[in-house]
Amino acid sequence: MVNLGDVFPNFQVDSTAGRIDFHEWLGNSWAILFSHPADYTPVCTTELGRVVQLVPEFQKRGVKLIALSCDDVESHKGWSKDVLAYVKETKDFPYPIISDKDRSLAVKLGMVDPDEKDSAGMPLTCRAVFIIGPDKKLKLSFLYPATTGRNFNEILRVIDSLQLTATKKVATPVDWKAGDKCMVVPSLSNDEAKKMFPDMTVVELPSGKQYVRMTPVDSQVRM
Template structure:
């Protein structure tokens, strides 16, 4: 298992674009590693197809994409044709898919769904998402069961928040999107906040505590 803030394991793996070593592959980019239960299945096809369409959005955020399931490279390559067709896309498949047919990575990273099994009885990977920073540390993780497809627009929003809060003394509130007000972090004193932000609005609360401070100056 990997905890937030841990350096993500620098594993080597076979993929649809050849063998990779994760840290070298990530380089100076952000990266999203996301697993799916199995090739040639309906929800997985919709998910990877959606990501195909969103590749330009991830690229705008300097974020690389890499998928994983407990199938081998030949299966991934054949299935990717279906994914491209579903997405209405042409050309080469735009991101690598990891061969984890041994289930070694799925087990070591806590991505196994005990309720979902292949015909042989072995558990399949769940729908995990790991966001890795350029420093190779885990910035965020999300786990979905096999029965629930992910919202990749939310993952883009998550990356926007992570990238903003990595360089600014702010936090993003519920349902935040780029351009909306953000919260001044409570660890900043009133004087420190005034030096960093030109305009701060403070919400008056029954407790009289001035912790709900928002700004658009970021």
């Protein structure tokens, strides 16, 4: 199991884009690795189709995409045509799908769903999402059961938060989305915060402690 902040393990695998060395493929980019239980299944088809539709949004954020399941590459290639048809897309499939037939990568990354099995009784991968930064470290992970489809608008939202908080001394509050006010991190004193964020406002609370400090995203003074 990979923990937040760990360097994401490197691996070499077959995929619909040929043989991939993961760290080489990643380069200096952000990336999302997401797994699905099996090809030619209904929920997975909707998920991969939604990602196809959102490729331009991920590209704007400099994020590479790569999927994974336990089926072989030829199965992936055939199924990807169904995915494109489902979302009425005529272009080529825009991101690689990894083959993990022996489940070695799924086991290594802690992605096996013990309650879901294929026709041969082999366990399937769950719906995992790993967001990896340019430093090749794990920034965020989700783990869904096979029966629950993911929300990729939420994944875009957390990418926006991760990329913002990687470069500015802010955190993002509940339900935050790009353009909303964010929160000044507690490690800055009020004096430091006022210098860095001239438009900062402090929320008055019964405790009198000034720890909820809001600022527009674009108000930081370059230090």
